Amino acid sequence: MYIESVRTGEYATIGYARKSHSNESQSVRLRLLESMTAILVDPCRCSKIYVSPICAANSPLQERDLKRSTLIKEIRNAHGDMQDLISYAKTAVRPIRLVVIDYAGLTTSPQDLSDFML
Template sequence: MITGLKNRSSVKYIYVTVSCNAKTPINRRDLKKNMIIGELSGVNGDAQDLIKELAKMSKVCLVVIDSAGLTTNMSDLESFIREHRNIEKIIIDTLAHDNQVNVVECAEEIVKPKSLFKFDGREELFHRSKMLPTPTS
């Protein structure tokens, strides 16, 4: 996934939340550091690192794999966008599942919060990888 984001979306920084519920408020994620982050190649940090970096940047475009890759909690997303006005766009990359990319213009979305429906849950789970059965002799 990291390589896919870098190649397809030309992202500069990658922040990963290793284990959390998609409804967990973004500001409360990764309060306890997970050592797995250090083992991942090409990752710049976790959700708390992202929040710290957002404070330093002027124009930001977040790219997420599937809307649940950011959150399924619409009210939290609205609050997060209001708090971080420098987030101009959110790109939802679902190319691996349905060959689509959706762009959310954050300034417009705050005016029309119901158009954030893409983040309010999802119809089905997408399987990112599968374990293949081992061949038997």
């Protein structure tokens, strides 16, 4: 059913991945983010993928990536960051199905999620 709905274009299936603050090198961070975006491409079949390269799970969704990371340009399959996802969502013609790759989920705040979805 999921694959069929992707084929029909009933929803715009977009992906989001984020990586928390940690001490790994930039090359390791890039490799880990690219692994996440690869999953969003196949098997999830997202047509656009947005990435927050350095972001805590408890940071407010609307405030993520206000300071743009140069790493975003190096991530294969990335169409932008959270600010780009917000812009896309505001102008989308079709309903959006958001696929999230992250161990902590999209956010740790139910209120933040509710505010984001409105």
